[in-house]
Structures are given as C-alpha cells and as structure tokens.
Amino acid sequence: MKRQLAILLFSATALPALAQSEVYLCIDSNGNREYKNTGATKGCKRVDLPGVTTVPAVVTKKPVIQTASAKPTDFPRVNDTVQKARDSDRKQILQDEMRTEEQKLAGLRGEYNNGEPERRGDERNYAKYQERTAALKDDIARTEKNVDALKRELGNLK
16 A cells, blocks of 8 residues: 555656656758657757746735725716706606607507417418517517616606
C-alpha cells in the first residue's frame, strides 16, 4: 500500500516536468524555420528555453458602487414648471398609445369573431385557416397585455 502511494505521489510530481519537452529549430534548404519536438531531421538544433514562469494574480479592491441617492454636485436641476410640462407630455403620449392599442384590439376582436373568423379565398387548406386563427388569438392576448400595461402606467402618473 505504501509503495502504491509512493508511486502515485512520484507520478503526480513528475507530470509537470513532462509537459515541457525538448524543442528543436529546423532550417530547411530554402531557409524556412520550423520548430519541432524531434531533432531527427538534418539541420535541426536544440533550443534551450527558459522555464515556465508563473505570476500570482494581483488582488484588487472591489469597486465602490454609488447608490441612487448619491447625486453629483453638477447634476442638472429641472424647475417645477418644466417638470410639469414633461409629465403632461408623457401623459398625453400614453393616452394616445392607449387609444391606438384599444382601436387595434377592437379590430382584432372583430376579425377574430369569437374564434371563428371568416375564411379567406387563399385559405383552401384548413391548416392555414387554423394558423391565422391562432395568430389572431396571440395578437389579441398581446394587445390586451399592452392595454393593461398602459393603464398601469397611466395609473402611476396620477
């Protein structure tokens, strides 16, 4: 048992030494240089390379993360009238988007016709009709989510 342990320890310490093998610089008749791990070819000379140098990693300090409450001294300030105008513009934009999404939702629901949209002439194949019906259903669900999100956003403004 001790002998097996000794062999195991010896082989573990000898493996890094095997990683560095001999290197030969070979120059052919055209003057081209080639590096090889065997020097059996004519014109090859062994190259003495320095040992591998390892450098430990440098320990650095963790970066300081500024919190949201810390404001730079030159942070631009906006007066109340400008901010109120911006809020009003934002509210108007959200209301316009809400009207557009609601109109889109009404059109999609009309086309969907409670899950039985009219078949078009190019939908002779029933699978194409089912694909369009599924796409309409997905569009309705997505538009409903958009309307809900816009309602929440408008609710947050008040």
